[in-house]
Amino acid sequence: xxxxxxxxxxxxxxxxxxxxxxxxxxxxxxxxxxxxxxxxxxxxxxxxxxxxxxxxxxxxxxxxxxxxxxxxxxxxxxxxxxxxxxxxxxxxxxxxxxxxxxxxxxxxxxxxxxxxxxxxxxxxxxxxxxxxxxxxxxxxxxxxxxxxxxxxxxxxxxxxxxxxxxxxxxxxxxxxxxxxxxxxxxxxxxxxxxxxxxxxxxxxxxxxxxxxxxx
Numbered sequence: 001x002x003x004x005x006x007x008x009x010x011x012x013x014x015x016x017x018x019x020x021x022x023x024x025x026x027x028x029x030x031x032x033x034x035x036x037x038x039x040x041x042x043x044x045x046x047x048x049x050x051x052x053x054x055x056x057x058x059x060x061x062x063x064x065x066x067x068x069x070x071x072x073x074x075x076x077x078x079x080x081x082x083x084x085x086x087x088x089x090x091x092x093x094x095x096x097x098x099x100x101x102x103x104x105x106x107x108x109x110x111x112x113x114x115x116x117x118x119x120x121x122x123x124x125x126x127x128x129x130x131x132x133x134x135x136x137x138x139x140x141x142x143x144x145x146x147x148x149x150x151x152x153x154x155x156x157x158x159x160x161x162x163x164x165x166x167x168x169x170x171x172x173x174x175x176x177x178x179x180x181x182x183x184x185x186x187x188x189x190x191x192x193x194x195x196x197x198x199x200x201x202x203x204x205x206x207x208x209x210x211x212x213x214x215x
Contacts, residue, residue, distance in 0.1 A: 003045060005038040012052035013039070019054060020072050027076040033102035034072055039065075041127060042093040056206075059093045063116060063208055066155060070205055071096050077176045077188050077202070078151040080105050087146070087168065088131075089139035090155035090210065094120040098129045100153075107131035108146050110139045112211040139210060142168045149173055156210035157184040166197065178207050 017035045025031060040051035042065060047057050056064040074096075080086065082104035091097055091111035097120075100107050109131050111117040117136040124131065135143065139154070140162045147168035154165070154177040161179060169175055169191040178184035183204040189197045 003041055003048070005041065009038060009040055009052075010035075013037075016052040016054070016068055020069055023054075023069055025069070025072045025076060027072075029080075029103060030072050030075045030099070033075070033099045034068060036102050037095065037098045038127065039068065039095055042095040042098070042123070059116065063092055063113060065093045065095050066207070070207075071099055073186070073202070073205075074153055074155070074176050075099055075103065077186075078153060078174055080151060084150035085146070085148075087143055087149045087152040087165075088155065089142070089152065089165070091120050091134060092116060092155060094124050094129070096153070096155055097124065097131055098127065101129040101131065105151075108133045108135065108143050108149075110135045110137050110143065112137070112139060140164065144168060151176070154178065154210065155207065157181065157207035158210040161187070161189070166191075178205050181209075182206060 013035050017031050040048045043051050043057055054067050054069050056067050059065050080103045084105045086100055086105040086107050088109040091109040097109050114136055121134050142164045148170040149168055150170055150173050152165050152175045157178050165175055171191055173191045175189040177187050179187050183206045186202040186205050188200045191197050
């Protein structure tokens, strides 16, 4: 049986949002989305009392749900407007997906771990989150048949920036990706034209590795 989202949980989220604001997250649309998403429902019930602390937690298949700060930071870099077409690499628990849904993006999300893909595909509709498409597949190659995208977000550490993802951005589109091993450096690429991209770096973060398709 799915847990409930109680006034207590909502109060814990308001406190979390205040903490994120204190840490420098200033995008009010993102903070409003974080305030709406019941993070405890994306975690094992044993973590419920910690669900609204700025921590990562295991979600199975050697994966984690990201720190709320990381989710908010990446979401802010994307500059999402309602109706934007977004590709998410690494569905994971679905928490970041839900935040993107609250931002009213049209979301295509790829997950490499079949265990997580199956569980998250069932969970999101139960919480009234409906991404456009969830795909079990290789995030390194993106989703060319649905390109181009307004934004692409990668929620795992990539050893390099996949060329396929760069190619699937619209002109003006934004790729948010942590690059490196442990830790990674958060990168933002903005497509200027067919061949040119600008790049910004935003310091160290820690993610599980981005997995390649070994088939």
